[in-house]
Amino acid sequence: METAFIIEKFILVTAVFAISLLIAMYSTYAERKVAAFLQDRVGPNRAGPFGLLQPLADGAKMFFKEEIIPAQASKILFIVGPSLAMLTACMGSAVIPWGQDLEIAGKKISLQVTDINVGLLYIFGVVSLGVFGVMIGGWASNNKYSLMGAIRAASQNISYEIAMGLSIIALLMVTGTLSMKEIAAQQSGFHWNIFYQPLGFLIFLICAFAETNRTPFDLPECETELIGGYHTEYSSMKLGFYLFAEYINMFVSSAVMATLYFGGYNFPFMNDLGFSANVITIIGTVGLFIKIICFIFFFMWVRWTIPRFRYDQLMNLGWKVLIPLAIANIVLTGVVLSLT
Amino acid sequence: MSAFLGAFILIINMSIFYLVAFLSIVFSLLVIFSKNPVHSVLYLIITFFTFTVHYILLNAQFLAIVNFIVYMGAIMVLFLFVIMLLNLNRDTEPMHSLVIKIIGIIAGGCLALTLIGALKATLSYKVPVVVTKSDLGLVKNLGKVLFNEFLLPFELSSVLLLSAMVGAILLAKKESNAIN
Structure with a gap:
């Protein structure tokens, strides 16, 4: 029993890890293709059919580049930075329910790595930890521009975390649970949380953009002001880790948004189709991935549409708009909940 | 087994x-x-x-x-x-004077004394502590305890935090006025 459990979880963890890496890998390709589409260009089309092998070529290039560690840099922390960025990016997917329970040979197999009863807070914690990779790397480079990037990342992260936490509180009042599995199960069919928390979702979405350092919130790596921001001094695969961590972050936050607000693995009329439970589960999992891919596309769409904020605009939006809105959302949710 | x-x-x-x-x-x-x-x-x-x-x-x-x-x-x-x-x-860290070092040692010693005293006080309990409810730390149980038995201290500490926050903002505002 115990061994079977461990093997089952091991397979699940490996699969989730592999899928996150695969999606992140092809997100880099999709990013360039979407950019090309929006700017009326062709995009990468040399490596393989439609340029599909481009991510592999990029990876190989990254590995073969010369690795430079600045002479005055703090060597250990210089390596710890990108490793930490990658680690925290991969940690978030542990509590996301990828589907309902599969039933194989009378045995229930959960499609969630672990269902801790503070799952929502766990994700919030991992997100708040993500900034350390950027900060440590930026400081260890011993470069003024890198330091500026690191400091910007920290202040941005702290500012938007507050609004994100407040929007999660409003969601919590509706769901009444912190467990990701229960939150997903509550949205069965078409009872998605987006209909009960539209404002909360909007705040969460904006904060997710800020926490993943995506445009319009990519001030830590703002090349017009800071050369390359926190990764100015990085080369070879260490730079690759930073860039790659951003895409994994994007994937995980898309999965979180899909689970929290867009029903997770649930889809409309799932209980009226008359299929067996396993088929419904598989369709649901596919549905979840379609939702995630839509969110990733949205991330890219915004990146190539909206210009970057100025720093004071960023702070004003965070502190003077999003936080009061989130508090108003909590009050509103409380009033509606006490009336109904 | x-x-x-x-x-x-x-x-x-x-x-x-x-x-x-x-x-x-x-x-x-x-x-x-x-x-x-x-x-x-x-x-x-x-x-x-x-x-x-x-x-x-x-x-x-x-x-x-x-x-x-x-x-x-x-x-x-x-x-x-x-x-x-x-x-x-x-290299930019200022040298600490001897007085600061001595004050630091005295303050640290006081803290250590208090901690050792507190630890010694626990030794007088002959019966080992037995956790009766092992799931006390889960969200639901903790929330019930906080909002029933310890409601007053909980609310008081939240007011304390709020006043600290307002105080910090007040201090920060004063400084910006002085610059202007």
Whole structure:
């Protein structure tokens, strides 16, 4: 029993890890293709059919580049930075329910790595930890521009975390649970949380953009002001880790948004189709991935549409708009909940 | 079979506890002894992480995750932010005078005395502490305890935090007026 459990979880963890890496890998390709589409260009089309092998070529290039560690840099922390960025990016997917329970040979197999009863807070914690990779790397480079990037990342992260936490509180009042599995199960069919928390979702979405350092919130790596921001001094695969961590972050936050607000693995009329439970589960999992891919596309769409904020605009939006809105959302949710 | 498994889990639990306790002490010593302030903060972050593991071993999931978010995720980021912004280095650090060192030793000694006294007070309990409810640290139970038995202290501490926040804003505002 115990061994079977461990093997089952091991397979699940490996699969989730592999899928996150695969999606992140092809997100880099999709990013360039979407950019090309929006700017009326062709995009990468040399490596393989439609340029599909481009991510592999990029990876190989990254590995073969010369690795430079600045002479005055703090060597250990210089390596710890990108490793930490990658680690925290991969940690978030542990509590996301990828589907309902599969039933194989009378045995229930959960499609969630672990269902801790503070799952929502766990994700919030991992997100708040993500900034350390950027900060440590930026400081260890011993470069003024890198330091500026690191400091910007920290202040941005702290500012938007507050609004994100407040929007999660409003969601919590509706769901009444912190467990990701229960939150997903509550949205069965078409009872998605987006209909009960539209404002909360909007705040969460904006904060997710800020926490993943995506445009319009990519001030830590703002090349017009800071050369390359926190990764100015990085080369070879260490730079690759930073860039790659951003895409994994994007994937995980898309999965979180899909689970929290867009029903997770649930889809409309799932209980009226008359299929067996396993088929419904598989369709649901596919549905979840379609939702995630839509969110990733949205991330890219915004990146190539909206210009970057100025720093004071960023702070004003965070502190003077999003936080009061989130508090108003909590009050509103409380009033509606006490009336109904 | 299950008794054997239980004993095995207990042994693993105890060895994890000793390992993590050892790491907490080592890293908290490193916080004090490292010369570079940024390294100090990073060691402090690892120390807080070991505390999180302690809470998980005690089955206090909520406390563990709150410690993780508030101390590691928020307060330590602010610490690191301030220290990086000031860019304190070994060469820019001012020399401490002898008086400051002596004051530091006296203050530290007082703290150590209080801690040792508190530890000695616990020794007088002959009966070992037995946890009757092992799931006390889960969200639901903790919330019930906080909002029933300890409602007044809980609300009072929240008012205290709010007043501290307002005070900080007031202080910051005064300074900006003086500059203008």
